[in-house]
Amino acid sequence: MFKPWLVFQLFLRSSRVQKKRAFLTVAAIAWGSLSLVLLLAFGEGMKRQLTRAQAGLGTDIAIMWPGETTLPWEGLPAGRPIRPRLEDVEMLAERVEHVSGVSGEMTNYRAPLTYGRTTINGRVTGASLAYGELRNHLAASGGRFLNILDEKLRRRVIFLGWTLAEDLYGEEDPVGRTLLVDDVPYTVVGVMEEKLQMGAYGGPDEDHAVIPITTFKTQFGRDFLSNLVVQADRPESMTAVLEGVREVLAAKYGFDPEDERALPTWNTVEGAAIMGNMLLGIQLFLGIIGGLTLFVGGIGVANIMYAVVKERTKEIGVKMALGARSRWVTGPLVLEGLTYTLLGGVLGLIMATGVVALLELLPTGGNEALEFLGKPTLSLPIAIATAAILGLIGLLAAYFPARRASLVDPAETLRYE
C-alpha cells in the first residue's frame, strides 16, 4: 500500500532545507538539463539540416552510369561497353517493379550559354520528365519545371539553377527571356528554388541548366544516356529496383545481370542509411555528454538528500515512534529529491527554450558551414528523453538517501540528544 496522498501530505509537512543549499542544488540540475537539452537540440538541428541537404539531391534514388562488362556472357567477351539509350527510360519505367520514377540524363559539360553580352560555358542537362521530382528540382515562384508538352514537342525551353541564373541575368528575372545555348535560342521557363544539396555528380544543381531530353537529342545529336536516375517507392525496395533494372538492360544488351561493373551504380539509400546511423551516433554521443553533466547535478541532489536524512534523523525516529511505516518516511524524502530535480529540470528547459529562440534570431545565411550545422531544434522526443533522464536521475538521487532513512533505528535516535 503506497498511499500517494498521505505521502504528499507528509512531504508538505516535513522540514525544509536551507534556501541557499536548495537553490544551489536546483541550479546544478538546471545547468545539467540546459546542457543536455541544448546538446540534443543541436544534434536534432544538425540532423534535420543534413536530412534536408540529402533530400536536395533526391530521396530514395540511385544513379547508374554506362560501364563495361567484366564477365563473359553467352559467348561474348568481357570488356564490352554497355550504354543505355533514351528509349530504355520508358521501358524501365514500365517493366521494373517497385520503381516510382526513371529519368535519363544527357549532359553537355561545356555548352556556351549566352544572354546579351554574357557568355558562360555551362553544364546543360537533357532530362526526362520525371527528373524534376526525382532530383528535387522545384521552380521558384513565377516559373515552372519542364512539362510533358515540352518533351513531346521538343520545345526549346530551359530551366536554370539559381546560381547560373544569377551569373547570366544578374538582378533581372530570367523567366520568359531568351537564352542562347550554343547559338540556338531557348526560352527560360523557370529558375530553381534555392535548396541545400549534399552529394552531387557532375556538379551542384545550382549551376546547371535543364532542357527536355528530346530537345537535347535533337540539338546535340546524341542517343546514348550520360546516366540513369531511378527512384524506389520505398528505401527498402531499392535493391530490388536495381536488380530489376540490371535484368531488363542485361536482356537487351546481353550481359550478365550479376556483373556490377556493366552499370556502375550510386545507391544513395545506402549513404542515407550510413548517415542516419552516424547521426544517431552523434546524437547519442551528445546525449551522453549532456546526461553526464546532468548526472553531476544528480549527485548534488543525492548529496543534499543524504544531509537531509542525517539532519532529520531525530525527526524520522520520532515519526517512527508515532507509527510511521518505512514507506511514509522514505516516500516524502523521495518526493523531495524529485522535486529539486524536476524544479531544476523545468528551469533548465525554460532556459534552453530561450537560448534556442535566441539562436533562431541569429542569421546564418551565407556561411555554408553554419548552414550545414543547422540551428538547435527542440522536439518532442528531446523533451521526452530529457524528462525520462531527469526522472531517473531524480529517483536514483533520492532513493538511496531515503533508503538510509528507513534504516534509522528509532530507539537509538530517541535515546540521545
Add this chain to the structure above:
Amino acid sequence: MSEPQTPTGAAARATEPDTQPLIHMSGISKIYDTGKIQVEALLDIDLDVRNGEFLSIVGPSGSGKSTLMNLIGCLDTPTAGTYELQGEPVSGMTRTELADVRNRRIGFVFQNFNLIPQISTWENVEMPLLFGRVGKKQRRERVEELLEKVGLADRGEHKPTELSGGQMQRVAIARALAMRPALLLADEPTGNLDSSSGGDIMTLFEELWRQGHTMVVITHDLALAQRTKRRIELHDGRITQDSHSK
C-alpha cells in the same frame, strides 16, 4: 481510510472480565553488543501490567529504565525472553506491523518532548492520525478535542518553539493520546521541566489515569513516583522492588 482501532475504552474496561494483562513480559533480557564489551542493560525481567494501572519505574541512571520502555513500546527488540502486548507476541512481527502497533496501541511521551519544530502544534498532534489514516473530518475533530483536553485549544497555530516547556509537554501528551492507545508510556516526562510545571504534568497524568488510561511513567523523582499506585525499582537491569500502594 480506516478508523482508528478503538481499543477497549475506559468504560468497557471496567465491565469486561480482565483475563489477560496488557503487558506480559517474561525472562526479558537486553544485551547491547558494542563489539568489545557487552552491556547487559536488562536481565531476566518478568513484568505484568494490567489495564488501568498507573505504574512508575524508578532507578538510578543507567539502570535500564529507558531500555525497558523502548522494549515495551516496541521501538526495540529484546535479546531474550517473550513479550506479549494485549496477548499478542511481539517478537514475530514485521517492521510494518510494529509500526502499526506503535501507532494504534502505544502513546509515547519523551523527556525532551520530541515535537517536530517546523510544523504547528496542531499538525504535530495530527501526525499519528495521519499515520493511522484517519479521515480528514475526524482528524480535525480529534485534534481539537485533544488540544482542549490539555488546555491548549488556543495554541493550535503556534509552532512548538513558541511554547513553554510545560506547554510543549502537554502538546506531546495530546499527540500521544491521538490514536486512543491502550498504553501511555512516558520517559522522564518532567525531566526538563521546573517542579511546578512538572507537578502540573503529573496532575494531568493522574487525571488521564482516572479517565481509564493505562500509564507507565519513568522518573528519577521519588516524590512524583510516590503519586503512582504501583512502583517498580530497577537496579543494574533487574527489578529489585515491585510495590503497590493503596
